[in-house]
Amino acid sequence: MRKINIVAGGPKDLIPDLTDYMADDTIWVGVDKGTVTLLNAGIIPDEAFGDFDSITEHERRQIEKASPALHVYQAEKDQTDLDLALDWALDKQPDMIQIFGITGGRADHFLGNIQLLYRGVKTTSKMKLIDKQNDIQMFSPGEYSLLIDQNKRYISFIPFTEEVDELTLIGFKYPLNKCHITLGSTLCISNELIHSRGTFSFTKGILIMVRSTD
Incomplete structure (x- = not known):
């Protein structure tokens, strides 16, 4: 690659x-x-x-x-x-x-x-x-796989657009199922993977993901 x-x-x-x-x-x-x-x-x-x-x-x-x-x-x-x-x-x-x-x-x-x-x-x-302390990425709609990283174990999702539709988190401490997130929401701050691998997906909007350590 x-x-x-x-x-x-x-x-x-x-x-x-x-x-x-x-x-x-x-x-x-x-x-x-x-x-x-x-x-x-x-x-x-x-x-x-x-x-x-x-x-x-x-x-x-x-x-x-x-x-x-x-x-x-x-x-x-x-x-x-x-x-x-x-x-x-x-x-x-x-x-x-x-x-x-x-x-x-x-x-x-x-x-x-x-x-x-x-x-x-x-x-x-x-x-x-x-x-x-941080890895920051931006995503368009789709489904994505994540591997656990003990060095940067906290994972936050922040809307970049006015709306993010049907956000689903699987394998996380705080899972979500087709949740509607709006700009300004802090609902998805400081989550964690509970398995070696997890997925997130959404159908509309642009999403920022931040992986952090304290």
Whole structure:
């Protein structure tokens, strides 16, 4: 399965050990200061995007010496650096895009990054935002299988659209059967799998799933 891992410039203390996500079929992409984060983790990025206005001259030389394919943009533009990197990644049509370094710091950036997940819903590529405490994904109607993860055992479902119809949870501590969920509902916050595998399904709307640890 081909993956593209994108590392943005969020706080380093919220980024998990990136070497845990290395695989032969993985392409690594740095976004602005996230490129430095990759180099510090011992990972040479295949591509790097940004205006690079948040790095030092020494860090810029580090990036240029590593010789990734650099995509340099003006600071004033209509898209964020992450948005531009995601355009490139989606054009490659990978099976999975995993994005790191997008939590913490400015709330407007984080909320905008959550909405970027919607672009993956409309493609064949799955997308996931990852930090030390959370995995965040967005889903269109269908049925999905989940494996238990003791490291991130809490699972929450949050409507992204005004309505989510017939949400059914099987194998969960708090099961549901064809439940109607509306925007603003907290009914599905902090659930857990009680078996090694569970499923969730719904027939209408867009749903955010967050898998978390305390």
